[in-house]
Structures are given as structure tokens and as C-alpha cells.
Amino acid sequence: MAFTDQRFDVNLSILFTELPLLERPAAAAAAGFSAVELWWPWIETPTPPQAELDALKKALDDAGTQLVGLNFYAGRLPGPDRGALSVPGEESDRFRANIDVAADFAASVGCKALNALYGNRVDGVDPAVQDSLALDNLVLAARAADRVGATLLVEALNKPESPLYPLVSAPAAIEVVDKVNELSGLGNATFLLDLYHLAMNGEDLNEVIDLYAAKTGHVQIADNPGRGAPGTGSLPLADLLDRLAKAGYEGWVGLEYKPGDGPSAEAFGWRTN
Template sequence: MGYTGHRFDVNLSILFTELPLLDRPAAAAAAGFTAVELWWPWIDDPTPSRTERDALRQALTDAGTRLVGLNFYAGRLPGPDRGALSVPGEESARFRANVEVAASFADSVGCRALNALYGNRVPGADPAAQDALALENLALAARAADRIGATLLLEALNRPESPDYPLVTAASAVEVADKVNAATGLGNAKFLLDLYHLARNGEDLGAAIAAYADRVGHVQIADDPGRGAPGTGTLPLERLLDDLTAAGYPGWVGLEYKPGDRPSAESFDWLPYEARAARA
């Protein structure tokens, strides 16, 4: 199957960032893509104005691109933060204020996957208290996602780049998803499988796919080392994606890589043009 049999989307928070946010959907469409994803696009503002949300919705519509993945508010990303929902005080309050805003925006554009980054450990805070706060806020997010028919995603990050982030294995992220499902009874919390992050942690990617393919709600890829496009590192990404398909994963594969020194539009030469428009 190789790269031609999967449903790819472009992460517009890491690719096409040489352009203003509202110009990125059209740039992705010009490169041949019909599906995109985003981190929380307003970064420091968990509750952007309706005007700002309408403008992004219109940009997606005008470009003919479908938003298939969206992060809840996660603090400064890119930057030092790795989520807000387990961070005591103002940050977790900002996350809670964002939950209905993010779910409403996602619903308005037909997005059915919402990613909730767990947040860093905080010096001086009790890890058990952070975990209890996280579960409370994740249950809130899961219920909001359920109301729009969406999946709540939990992601493991890599320890070298995110040393204070506690979810650094596939098993740890799946464990949290299980706790959320047990707390809500909804069953809509799933694992965001990012092959780059797991590879950076030295995890056995084949074993992770075999163990958790049925728990995966979304996939993201970048090559390792370097977090570049497929083919710039050493990961056997074609084979790994085929393994996911063989294991029954039918969903989206987000391109969450850095384009390097090239313009983003020139970083897709590894993927045939005809394979970029996502199948329904």
C-alpha cells in the first residue's frame, strides 16, 4: 500500500506557518490536500471572539478544506507549555473556559476529534493532585466532545523535548484514556498515536501498534531524527502505516512535521499529488 492508501491531513500549526493563519487552508488546498488539523490556533486566548472564529471557519470553507483534528487550549504551543488541564490555578481555569468554545467551533466545521494535552508537572505541586485535577477536566472535555459526536484524544509526548510531561509512553496515555472512560461511561476517550514522539522515546513502534491499534483515535507522523518529512530520517513510516491499516485503523494520519529550510509547499515531494486529497 505504501503512502497511497491512507487518509492524510496537514497540521497547519507546524506546516505553512510562514503564512498568516487565515491563508494556510488555501495553501494546503493548493498543495493538493483537502483535510487539515490545528493545535489551538489562538494560542494565548482560550476564548477568542466570534469574529475570529468566524474568520477561520470561512477560510476553511473557502479553501474547501475539512478540519479533522483540533487541540483544546494548551498554553503556549509552540513554546514551553504542554497543555493546561493538569496545571493548578489559572491555567486549568483557562482550559475549562475553553472546553465549550473549542467544542462549539469544532462542531461548526464538522471536526470530530479533539486533542487534550495533559500538561507539565509543576514544581512544588503534588503529582497525585495534578492527576486528580486532570481527570476532572478530561471528564468535562469528554462530555463536551460527546455532545458533538467527537472523540477525545490523549497523546504521549517525547521526554527529550518535554521532560516535565508525564505521559511519555503509549501505555501511559491509554491508561489515562481508560480512566476518563471509566469516569464518564462514554467510551469516547482514545489514544493519539504520534509515531515521532514514541520513536524519540525509544518505544517499540510495532509493538505499540499491535497492542493499541484498536484504541487509536488519530495518528500523527514525522520522521526521526529531526522531526522532518518522511524520508528525511530513519523511521520506516510506510511500513508502520501499513501495519496500522492491517490492524484495523481506518482514520486520519496527520502530517505534523517541520518542513526544514524549504517552503512548506515543497516538503510534500514524498507523497504523490494524487494521494493528498483525502478519501471520504
């Protein structure tokens, strides 16, 4: 499989998880990567002690790795949750408490993309109420991202693995992106185009790229089926990434796949095949 010269970064929340968090940036660097991304690393709290934030910054700096993407607090991820911003009550409050913490940490390490996972539908709650809450919180997140010179990412997930998540198509996520930009007036909300999730939804990936490349702020990949490394499934990832590049996308491509049975350091052989 031949790949053109893409800017790949490693998602340290799914790769190198056999190591403690603070050892993962150095492991990514040893595997040949200068950029990484993360889900919110502190699953239990939206507001970790400053010492823990400082320790992660030091680990990134010492490894010479650039953090290029960071999730806002999203509940238990990995786990049953798919975000917090549309979930009324305590989870929405936790998301709001996290907004400035995440934005300020991103600013401290030069991260320019902040991903806000929408959250699952809640039994007994009117979806319209959740959607209104989501827009309020996304506008707050967009303002915080703008304050630190970052873009806000809105992601579509896949319905088979996330049946309660409402944004399970590219058009659904783009609709939210457009609403947030209209309400905030900032224009910094963008689409997180995850080729694996969209493939799982049965979407026409070429069409998605052609329609939405201009609104895409970040890209993530895994092969399908299996969510493994490129070449373990049937997606023509090299061709799709070439199509994205030709459509004008010049950003990072996050490697958000499962490493398989071996150590994560052995999960990148496709880059030289």
C-alpha cells in the same frame, strides 16, 4: 518510499506557518490536501472573539478543507507549555473556559476529534493533585466532545523534548484513556498515536500498533531523527502505516513535521517518490 493510500491531513500549526493563519487552508488545498488539523490557534486566549472563530471557519470553507483535528487550549504551544488541564490555578481555569468554545467551533466545521494535552508537572505541586485535576478536566472535555459527536484524544509526547510532561509512553497515555472512559461512562476517549514521539521515547512501534490500534483515534507522523518529512530520517513510516491499516485503523494521518529550509509547499515530495 512507497505509501499506500492513506488519508493524510496537514497540521497547519507546524506547516505553512510562513503564512497568516487564515491563508493556510487555501495553501494546503493548493498542495493537494482536503483535510487539515490545528493546535489551538489563539495561544493568548482560550476564548477568542466570535468574529475570529467565524473568520477561521470561512477560511476553511472557502478553501474546501475539512478540519479533522483540533487541540483544546494548551498554553503556549509552540513554546514551553504542553497543555493546561493538569496545571492548578489560572491555566486549569483557562482550559475549562475553552472546553465549550473549542467543542462548539469543532461542531461548526464538522471536526470530530479534539486533543487535550495533559500539561507539564509543576514544581511544588503533588503529582497526585495534578493527576486528579487532570481526570476531572478530561471528563469535562469528554462530555463536551460527546455533545458534539466527537472523540477526545489523549497524547503521549517524548521525554527528551518534553521532560516535564508525564505521559511519555503509549502505556501511560492508554492508562489515562481507560480512566477517563471509566469515569465518564462515554467511551469516547481515545489514544493519539504519534509515531515520532513514540520513536523518540525508544518504544517498539510495531508492538504499540499491535496493542493499541483499537484504542487509537488519531495518528500523527514525522520522521526521526529531526522531525522532518518522511524520508528525511530512518523511520519505516510506510511500513508502520500499512501495519496500522492492517490492524484496523481507518482514520486520518496527520502530517506534523517541520518543512525544512524551503517553503511548506515543497515539503510533500515524498508522496510521489
